[in-house]
Amino acid sequence: LQIDLTKNVNEIQPTMYGIFFEDINFAADGGLYAEMVKNRSFEFTIAPFMGWHQPKTNRYSLNEKSGMASVVKHKEGSGNKNFCRVTINDASGYELINEGFRGMGIKENAVYNVYLSALNKSGNISEITLQLITKNGDVLGETKIETSSANWKDYQAQITVSKTEEEAQLKLTFKGTGVIDLDMISMFPVDTWKGREKGLRKDLVQLLYDLKPGFLRFPGGCVVEGRTLERRYQWKKTVGDVEDRELLVNRWNTEFSHKAAPDYYQSFGIGFYEYFQLSEDLGAEPLPILGCGMACQFNTGELAPLEELDPYVQDAIDLIEFANGDATTTWGKLRTDMGHPEPFNLKYVGIGNEQWGPDYIDRYKIFAEKIKAQHPEIIIVSGSGPFPDGEQFEYGWKELKKLDAEIVDEHYYRPPQWFLENAGRYDDYDRNGPKVFAGEYAAHPKGVSDGNTENNWEAALSEAAFMTGLERNADVVVMTSYAPLMAHINAFQWAPDMIWFNNLESYGTANYQVQKLYSNNAGTHTVSLTQNGKNVIGSDGLYASAVKDVSTKTLIIKIANTSKSNKSLSFSVNGASLKRNATITTIENTDLKAYNDFDNPEKVSPKSSNIKVKRKAINVQIPQQSFSVVKIKI
Numbered sequence: 001l002q003i004d005l006t007k008n009v010n011e012i013q014p015t016m017y018g019i020f021f022e023d024i025n026f027a028a029d030g031g032l033y034a035e036m037v038k039n040r041s042f043e044f045t046i047a048p049f050m051g052w053h054q055p056k057t058n059r060y061s062l063n064e065k066s067g068m069a070s071v072v073k074h075k076e077g078s079g080n081k082n083f084c085r086v087t088i089n090d091a092s093g094y095e096l097i098n099e100g101f102r103g104m105g106i107k108e109n110a111v112y113n114v115y116l117s118a119l120n121k122s123g124n125i126s127e128i129t130l131q132l133i134t135k136n137g138d139v140l141g142e143t144k145i146e147t148s149s150a151n152w153k154d155y156q157a158q159i160t161v162s163k164t165e166e167e168a169q170l171k172l173t174f175k176g177t178g179v180i181d182l183d184m185i186s187m188f189p190v191d192t193w194k195g196r197e198k199g200l201r202k203d204l205v206q207l208l209y210d211l212k213p214g215f216l217r218f219p220g221g222c223v224v225e226g227r228t229l230e231r232r233y234q235w236k237k238t239v240g241d242v243e244d245r246e247l248l249v250n251r252w253n254t255e256f257s258h259k260a261a262p263d264y265y266q267s268f269g270i271g272f273y274e275y276f277q278l279s280e281d282l283g284a285e286p287l288p289i290l291g292c293g294m295a296c297q298f299n300t301g302e303l304a305p306l307e308e309l310d311p312y313v314q315d316a317i318d319l320i321e322f323a324n325g326d327a328t329t330t331w332g333k334l335r336t337d338m339g340h341p342e343p344f345n346l347k348y349v350g351i352g353n354e355q356w357g358p359d360y361i362d363r364y365k366i367f368a369e370k371i372k373a374q375h376p377e378i379i380i381v382s383g384s385g386p387f388p389d390g391e392q393f394e395y396g397w398k399e400l401k402k403l404d405a406e407i408v409d410e411h412y413y414r415p416p417q418w419f420l421e422n423a424g425r426y427d428d429y430d431r432n433g434p435k436v437f438a439g440e441y442a443a444h445p446k447g448v449s450d451g452n453t454e455n456n457w458e459a460a461l462s463e464a465a466f467m468t469g470l471e472r473n474a475d476v477v478v479m480t481s482y483a484p485l486m487a488h489i490n491a492f493q494w495a496p497d498m499i500w501f502n503n504l505e506s507y508g509t510a511n512y513q514v515q516k517l518y519s520n521n522a523g524t525h526t527v528s529l530t531q532n533g534k535n536v537i538g539s540d541g542l543y544a545s546a547v548k549d550v551s552t553k554t555l556i557i558k559i560a561n562t563s564k565s566n567k568s569l570s571f572s573v574n575g576a577s578l579k580r581n582a583t584i585t586t587i588e589n590t591d592l593k594a595y596n597d598f599d600n601p602e603k604v605s606p607k608s609s610n611i612k613v614k615r616k617a618i619n620v621q622i623p624q625q626s627f628s629v630v631k632i633k634i
């Protein structure tokens with residue numbers, strides 16, 4: 001094989017390998033957002049007591065001889081419309097329990113902040129005891145809050161846990177009798193990402209951080225569009241005080257569920273401010289995707305008429321102000337008041353998620369014209385629909401090219417074989433047309449599947465092979481992201497996914513390991529790698545590409561061997577002299593069905609070793625069914 005550092009030298013964008021976050025599979029509520037109380041302010045629309053029960057009565061019925069609870073609607077049109085009124089007749093008999101998001105994961109010796117708002121309405125209820133309990137009622141930690149205020153008052157206390165438990169619950173009991181109103185009953189670990197109070201789950205953000213992502217795309221996915229326009233994601237409802245953010249039934253509630261999720265709501269505890277802040281923490285460019293006046297075409301496909309598109313476009317323009325404007329602007333002031341006076345330096349905005357056809361093009365045109373008129377500096381990402389080929393895809397690309405679109409988002413969920421066959425997909429893309437954002441992709445051995453088993457080595461290796469083609473074509477492919485990003489093992493709607501978690505632990509899949517090797521070794525420029533003058537795309541099961549990193553003066557070679565034979569490869573190098581020491585990092589497994597799980601989270605993961613190279617040549621041993629990254633200083 002021949003590497004030539006003087007040929008095909010194209011810049012690789014720092015955005016090349018990013019992440020795509022969507023609140024699917026309990027990724028936000030029940031996942032990244034470390035809130036442990038489900039339905040903390042009694043707003044769930046299907047049943048306002050969902051998540052809560054009183055153990056002596058039927059599930060979700062909270063009425064007992066000893067006491068009762070009912071939901072009172074006190075404010076119309078605000079985020080926090082409801083509160084819970086508790087009447088205690090016999091304090092010894094009444095308990096209110098929150099089940100958490102498929103339980104609450106609590107750790108031995110860890111400390112948890114609990115919060116609630118209360119108003120003593122009548123009687124003499126003087127104390128609330130909050131206990132973390134097992135399903136059998138064993139107490140693992142507790143605290144008490146004294147209540148006496150006749151006006152709404154916020155209380156906070158801490159619970160230290162005596163024993164680790166994955167499916168704990170939070171129990172409230174009361175001292176005295178009478179009536180007390182409760183709202184925003186909430187619990188977070190003290191130990192969150194960056195120690196932020198009411199913040200994000202540390203282990204999950206760490207996994208994202210370790211990817212060194214070039215961008216963070218948010219908030220979806222189909223949640224952007226909603227099943228109906230009314231239920232679309234509206235960023236303005238996700239900023240400001242957390243308790244005033246209006247809850248929304250998640251687009252992934254129940255339908256498509258492998259584990260039914262009638263309790264899947266969006267609290268927006270992670271809203272647009274938090275997404276921007278997370279992007280900043282990760283060193284990733286923020287890439288918000290906004291609704292374009294089209295509900296999900298796989299559902300109702302409801303359309304906002306073109307003449308009524310203004311509020312949608314205005315949302316996009318105001319978002320730019322929220323991210324980049326100063327405190328003299330309306331939305332810049334809100335960001336400042338929320339604690340971030342410096343701009344978030346937003347450079348990209350995506351219009352529509354996965355829409356297709358003339359309805360999309362008509363709407364995209366209006367957005368693009370109006371955004372560019374006010375913000376020529378913003379780069380607009382448009383979409384080509386859900387399928388990587390076919391009539392709608394061709395139509396979308398043709399029209400977007402005519403409109404001089406800047407970056408077009410392509411999605412592909414396909415079997416591993418498709419990824420192998422498409423490793424040359426971008427070799428012939430028009431170099432003068434729009435750039436490509438491979439915004440959602442994943443190899444699906446079985447289609448949307450039953451869980452983490454399909455995040456197997458076969459899928460990940462096929463993605464590694466395919467990604468040599470993304471890398472080789474970095475002059476046209478400027479952003480890429482695997483999808484979906486995260487899934488709760490007991491509450492997912494879509495699989496495979498890159499990261500799996502339960503209430504206590506998380507791990508990166510084989511696919512995550514591949515993504516990490518690419519993004520941690522992205523390089524700054526492509527260089528030519530050929531075999532007998534041709535790109536290395538599957539001949540004898542071999543896929544390879546090379547880049548250089550000018551800042552670290554490194555040559556980086558990526559090699560996927562999908563064949564069942566070990567290979568001895570020899571690379572000649574032109575255009576640089578090689579230092580003697582190099583490293584090779586390899587993921588290998590002879591079992592293509594191998595996958596990581598909670599018991600064995602690193603079963604499919606990379607191992608590194610040192611190798612010696614000659615001045616102008618590199619010889620490496622590449623195992624069967626493996627993916628390797630070779631790094632040599634130049």
Ligand code: AHR
Pocket residue numbers: 022024220221222223353354386411440483484494
């Ligand atoms: O990633 C899961 C879903 O796949 C996304 O929400 C959507 O954009 C696509 O259809």
